[in-house]
């Protein structure tokens with residue numbers, strides 16, 4: 001018998017996104033532009049595995065708070081990419 005058990009996954013951290021092949025999209029309302037966090041790049045560049053739900057990512061252009069959206073697909077950056085600032089530890 002070959003049964004695939006679907007585990008319920010809780011995606012809270014950057015590594016959870018990576019494990020589920022997702023990226024974290026960031027949208028700035030002020031600039032009307034998307035940014036993106038690619039979990040593999042984030043983690044391999046030595047950044048800590050943040051609980052992204054509690055992070056307030058900032059737009060690198062205007063400093064506004066970026067809206068978060070988990071994305072199963074890469075973002076279409078044809079409108080121009082926003083540069084999201086990495087949250088820093090307090």
Ligand SMILES: [Zn+2]
Pocket residue numbers: 028029030031032059060061062063064
């Ligand atoms: Zn902005």
